[in-house]
Amino acid sequence: MTETVSSSEDMREILHEFVIDSREMVEDIEPILVELEERFDEEQVNTIFRCFHSIKGGAGFLNLNNIQKLTHSAETLLDLFRKGKLEFSSEHLDLMVLVCDHIIKMLIQVDDSLVDEGFENDNEKIITAIDDVINGKIPSVPKTEVPKENASQTDDFDAAEPDLIEESIEIPITEEMVKQFVQEAESGFEKMEETMLILE
Secondary structure (H helix, E strand, C coil), rough: CCCHHHHHHHHHHHHHHHHHHHHHHHHHHHHHHHHHHHCCCHHHHHHHHHHHHHHHHHHHHHHCCHHHHHHHHHHHHHHHHHHHCCCCCHHHHHHHHHHHHHHHHHHHHHHHCCCCCCCHHHHHHHHHHHHHCCCCCCCCCCCCCCCHCCCCCCHHHHHHHCCCCHHHHCCCCCCCHHHHHHHHHHHHHHHHHHHHHHCC
């Protein structure tokens, strides 16, 4: 029983760190997107791409499938911009801002309940919109909704008291898994910080 509780606490701590780091990256992305609309810069696109790539890697490791799928689609679209196959416009800006906002919504829920479930429908809408752009269609921004269990939450997620962890979400965490995650996360964040310093 003690081992199970310890594993659950380890998972909560790992997920909390992932949420904090990922949210910081997403919040850094949004002003860069606005700058891209005014003046396209390939290196800035690369910076955004790497941020999404880091978030996708962490989400995949932590089995946060909705976040992983959305960041993967965003990566695919950004790859077209950085290769010069698609010109960045205000419509693309609106779509990418929606992606960022939706990721933050999911991160808030992850920090509260340790899962990113309940966002499947909105995720599919946004991914479909991204796929349409990739296939040459005019960008459109779908309307999304906050899941009922997440509707009363505010952005000030750090102020909330952690809920008790249910047995249904207990995940065995080994010391090796924790070390691997920390090493990969630190490596990704160090690369992002170096790039941000260069841009400054």
